[in-house]
Amino acid sequence: MSRMLEYERQLLLDMVGVNCLLISAAGLDIERVMESLLRAYLDPRNLVLVVGTGNEQELRLANALGVPPSTQKCSYDEGGVVFVTARVLVVDALRDRVPLANVTGVVMLRAHAILAQEAFALRLFRQRNPTGFICAVSDAPSRFSSHNVRKVMRTIFCDNLLLWPRFHSVVVSALSGVTPEVVELHVKMTQSMLKIQTALLELLSYCVRELRRLNPGLLDELNVEEALASPRTLQRLLDPVWHQLGPKSRQLIADAKTLRTLLRSLCQSDSTSFLAQLAPLRTAEYAQRSSGWLLLPAAESLFVLAKGRDGNDKEICPKWSALADVLEEEAKDDGENKILILAEERRTCRQLMRYLTKDEASSEDDQTFFKKNNCLVFLEPLVSPLEPLLAAFSPRIIILYDANVVAVRQLEVFQARNPEPRLRVYFVVFGGSVEEQLYLTALRREKDAFEALVREKASLGAGEVSVDVGVESAKHGIVLVDVREFRSELPNLLHQKEVRVEPITLKVGNLIFIFKINLVNNQIAIQMGREEREREYYLFYIHDVYKLEVSQSAARLKAAVGGAGLAEFFPDGGWPFSSAASVADNILS
Missing domain, CATH: 3.40.50.300 (P-loop containing nucleotide triphosphate hydrolases)
Known part of the structure; x- marks a missing residue:
């Protein structure tokens, strides 16, 4: 292993045994720092759990440390560093297979992508171990807004925010x-390439204008620069309002992504490959489902220019x-x-x-x-x-x-x-x-994100983001949850409401009768009556709402007295039905 740089040594000292959220600039190789941090806890007398890693990242770290990855069985009793998925950790904790009270700490990578499973695991850990450290890291500062960083800090139960941008004085000194x-x-683009780029930008601008016209007030932040961002960045912007967009708006978004791909391909590929990418867009099938950009003069210029580049005298x-x-x-x-x-x-x-x-x-x-x-x-x-x-x-x-x-x-x-x-x-x-514009935009966004985070850190008061982790209890009863359903957020929400969650393994088609709890596959029927005349309430847990028609759900709810329907979606995904009113009409009719 090559020598550590000064900022890496400083980071390591700042994180050892401390509750913290570290947000660093992309490309500073924080993985190397995490490897050194984990290496310090390889002693069997320690037990450090690592969650939230990507598959490739986990394999790299596990191989470097000489420990098994989460895909292999490991024993918590052996101590050292243990890679584990959040779902497995939650199930093991609820079944008392992992001695959380004796855990030295939890390290979470990719903190910007924290999910319900990780939040559940960290809350269980903090309830049973108030002194162990929680260290979360991320190299995606643009994923943290002022609201989001506070939410993440509450989730990981820490009020120590470490910011290491590229313009940090220690980083600048180390790399200079x-x-x-x-x-x-x-390199200068050819005249035909410049004209094609202009045509594609004009078509992309049309898609953005149409989206804002069709959805006034919903997509005011959307502009051509956002549409040129990575597909994931664009999707995160659209997720909160996705359920309110009609079919034409969704097609406009799909067309905008297609045009963005063509713009990138123009700079990367040769004329023949670029023309081949355009070929499927001239079919009658695509023309019927497209948002109408194919009818614009810029679209005709695009196809003519692309074909001209790939003529007898091919453009290099x-x-x-x-x-x-x-x-x-x-x-x-x-x-x-x-x-x-x-x-x-x-x-x-x-x-x-x-x-x-x-x-x-x-x-x-x-x-x-x-x-x-x-x-x-x-x-x-x-x-x-x-x-x-x-x-x-x-x-x-x-x-x-x-x-x-x-x-x-x-x-x-x-x-x-x-x-x-x-x-x-x-x-x-x-x-x-x-x-070139995308490269400069990426630099500017990261700089703006860090400046906002610095202001946010300055405004954080002592103990402002700390929360009460609560205590484990069965105050509101016990719910049996199939282990496969721990991928969802429902068990986490039940546990927050002081409902005891018991993981069990069900076989497909099992029918289990327990006092006041009926469980059939993914449909939960709970007798919730507390009045003189007990009435049976039905709680339907729908794992994938797209596989269950609204009419089916309505029919089942009408069969129950005081029935309630529950569907789970991504936190920022919204409600995927056409409108809440239409669902209510179907249920009441």
Whole structure:
């Protein structure tokens, strides 16, 4: 393991044994800090639980620490560091399989994506262990608004917020010692590419205007810049109002995503691949279901220009020519250099391989390197973290074919950790393009997010975000829950209301009769009468409302006296029916 940087050492000291929420800038390799933190608790006398990891991240950390991942059975009694999914931890805690009172602490990664299962697990831990630490980390500051960061801090029961942006003085000092030699290549787009980009932006603007016209007051924050953001970012913006959007609005959103994909492809692919992506959009089937953008003059210009680029005299992507020129220049050196070309998609790597080798490697699609004079050239897709890839190839020259904030930061960190040799990084980007705008927007959003978080931290009073974790009790009875249903939020909500939750394993078709509780598959019937004339209430738990027609639900509710229907959705997903009034009419009729 290479040496730790000053900001990494400072972070490690700030987090050891402390309740905290750490939010760092993307690309600072916080995973490395977490590995060092977990390594300090490998002693069997400790027991640290790790939740909230992604599959690949968990495998990397588990392999580095020499412990089994959550997919393998492990014993809590052995101590050390244990990777476990939140659902399994909740079930084990409710069944008293894990000694929560003896747990040293809980580490949660990807705190920006905290779900009901993680919240349930942390509350159980804090109820049974008031002194163990909870450490949550995230490298996605833009996912935290002022409201959301307070909510997350309440969920993890901590009032210590650690902020480490790229402009933090310690980070700046650590990364400014030895920096890569950066060569920016602002490539000019061809006239046809510029016209295609203008047409696509005009069509995207049409979709945004129509969405705002059809949904006044709902999508006022939506603009072309938001529509150009990543699909996940756009979906998070739309989720709270998704249930209120009609079919045409949803089609407009789908068309906006298609146009965004085309804009990115224009900067990454060759003319033939771009034209192939347009072909399905000219079919009668797509024209019938589209939102109408195909009828605009800009759409006709788009198809004509794309076809013209792929005519007899095919247009070569200017980035490809610039890349070939860089390789030609670097190959003139007498030394044997390794050159690493990084692109966002493997498909782009294959296209570049065929172009740079003059189709010599076309028969071997899996080939990722070739020889250029004395240089060995590797083509790899961007992965995170980059350090294992850089350590494996030991390149002297790196070419970033696609602008990526995380990749730039990781190259800075790698160079600071490994001062020799000094890297030469070529940053290839289309000047004045959507690609450049997206890169600058990502930087601005992160900076704005951190500035808002700094203000929020300054306004937090002592104990303002602390909450009472409550005590475990069966004050309002006991509910038996199938272990598969712990993926949902309902068991968590029941536990918050001081209902004792008992996990059990049911077989499909089981019919269980218990005093005052009837359970048939996912339908729960509870006798809730407390008056002189007891009346039977039915509580329907619908795991996937799309698989149960409203008419079926209404028919079942009419058969019960005082029936109630309960459907679970994502917290920000809203109600997916056309309107609440239509559901009420169906039930009452």
